[in-house]
Every structure is written in C-alpha cells, then in structure tokens.
Amino acid sequence: MAGEELDYEPTENGPMYGTSFHDLDGHHWELFFMDESAYQ
DSSP: OOSOEEEEEEEEETTEEEEEEEOTTOOEEEEEEEOGGGGO
16 A cells, blocks of 8 residues: 555455545545345
8 A cells, every 4th residue: 555544454245345544635535335236
C-alpha cells in the first residue's frame, strides 16, 4: 500500500466483500462488492 491506512482488514462473507481505509489526504473510503448472481 502506498501510505493509506486500513480501518479494518478486508472481509469476505460469502458473495460479499468489503474494506475501509483513509487515503493520503485523510479522506475516508468504504468499498463494498456483492455478487448479485449469488442471490438469483
């Protein structure tokens, strides 16, 4: 990583994945992905 700070380790829960971090400017980013095809 290039200086960003993780809020927590990336998590995976079945078809869902997420993480959160602060960038070099101090902005908070929260990323989330869910594979919708797993719920059809």
